[in-house]
Amino acid sequence: MALRNTSFLQACRGERPAHTPIWVMRQAGRYLPEYREVRARVTFEELCRSPELCAEVTRQPIDRFGLDAAILFSDILVVFDAIGVPVRFNPAPVVAEPIRTRTAVEALPWGRAADHLDYVYQAVRACKAALADRVPLIGFCGAPMTTASYLIEGGGSREFEHTKTIAFREPALFAAMLERITTLLIEYLGGQVAAGVDALQIFESWGAAFAPDDYRVHVLPHLRRLVSAVKAYGVPVIVFLRGNASLLRQAAELDADVLGIDWSIELDRAIDVVGRDRIVQGNLDPMALFATPEVISAKARAIVEAGRLARGHIFNLGHGISRHTDPGMVAHLVEAVHSA
Ligand code: 1CP
Numbered sequence: 001m002a003l004r005n006t007s008f009l010q011a012c013r014g015e016r017p018a019h020t021p022i023w024v025m026r027q028a029g030r031y032l033p034e035y036r037e038v039r040a041r042v043t044f045e046e047l048c049r050s051p052e053l054c055a056e057v058t059r060q061p062i063d064r065f066g067l068d069a070a071i072l073f074s075d076i077l078v079v080f081d082a083i084g085v086p087v088r089f090n091p092a093p094v095v096a097e098p099i100r101t102r103t104a105v106e107a108l109p110w111g112r113a114a115d116h117l118d119y120v121y122q123a124v125r126a127c128k129a130a131l132a133d134r135v136p137l138i139g140f141c142g143a144p145m146t147t148a149s150y151l152i153e154g155g156g157s158r159e160f161e162h163t164k165t166i167a168f169r170e171p172a173l174f175a176a177m178l179e180r181i182t183t184l185l186i187e188y189l190g191g192q193v194a195a196g197v198d199a200l201q202i203f204e205s206w207g208a209a210f211a212p213d214d215y216r217v218h219v220l221p222h223l224r225r226l227v228s229a230v231k232a233y234g235v236p237v238i239v240f241l242r243g244n245a246s247l248l249r250q251a252a253e254l255d256a257d258v259l260g261i262d263w264s265i266e267l268d269r270a271i272d273v274v275g276r277d278r279i280v281q282g283n284l285d286p287m288a289l290f291a292t293p294e295v296i297s298a299k300a301r302a303i304v305e306a307g308r309l310a311r312g313h314i315f316n317l318g319h320g321i322s323r324h325t326d327p328g329m330v331a332h333l334v335e336a337v338h339s340a
Helices: 007-012 033-041 044-049 051-064 076-082 102-107 111-133 146-155 161-169 170-196 210-230 244-252 267-274 285-288 293-307 328-340
Strands: 139-140 199-204 237-241 259-262 278-284 310-315
Touching: 007 199, 007 310, 033 044, 033 051, 033 237, 044 051, 044 111, 051 111, 051 210, 076 111, 076 139, 076 161, 076 170, 102 170, 102 328, 111 139, 111 170, 139 170, 139 267, 146 161, 146 170, 146 199, 146 210, 161 170, 170 199, 170 210, 199 210, 210 237, 237 244, 237 328, 244 267, 259 310, 267 278, 267 293, 278 285, 285 293, 285 328, 293 310, 293 328
Parallel strands: 139 199, 199 237, 237 259, 259 278, 278 310
Antiparallel strands: none
């Protein structure tokens, strides 16, 4: 059956739908009471492994708000299941035995690893069924470096000490790790597309860990390979490279259909850097949802206006929504963007 709301996919192709489409990074999650209700019954890991519950929480923000796209409920770190590396969420992720040496990398079972993520592909099928063609479904993964950083650091990090030490002192080992992870991610996104996702987003949440010149040398080639490979799957590819103020020119070198812009830069200035022929997504500060409805409307209008400078624009926050957000303000934002 054909999708009923195609505004998001039209914007990804550079067409101008009747209104600016909007979805929200982390739109399924802890700010929604109905999500917290599900989470009270199961752990985060159990939730990610249950296709039925993934479909239920993916649908929650679609049922509540007039959003123009759904995003698969999962996490960028479930890929570690594929290589037998356990990760716990408390709720921040913890990898008990970080991978930092060539021996440790080579001991991991990389061959046909993405076959072990069948529960995610089943979740995609369950989400598609639950959405019943109301809106498109976005699949996703972490970018090679963001993904690798959790494996190397053993969790989130502020300074990325181990990741950058390996990149600077053992560049061949760092490249070998990112190469293997990239191959796994290419297969993993292929599995998501085969299961039915309508678009893909790659999250480079920690790009700004590296200085721009080091990012170009040590990180960008792997992200570029991932983007080029997954573009062949035939669905639009969005890259959200957080740290735009410093890495926007690097982002512009990617062959992605859509470039995600974080909230650290004015959208019109970002468009001037990446080029007016590009399609952009973003970029309201998530904390702006703590402002009054009038202020939210004004900020939304300004971003929609700036978005008209680009070939296409999908409205989003400039990073994930805060868990303390009032859902009523999300309803207000969607309204404001659609009527701008
Ligand atoms: O207790 C809970 O319910 C767990 C909180 C939670 C949630 C709701 C985590 C743990 N992950 C998620 C879901 C999630 N994560 C989605 C779902 C779809 C949606 O957007 O609605 C997505 C796309 C992600 C992606 C993700 N996970 C990123 C990239 C996006 C970003 O925010 O930069 C990253 C960095 C992660 C790692 C992760 N997983 C969970 C947490 C708390 C974190 C961040 C840890 C850190 O700060 O290092």
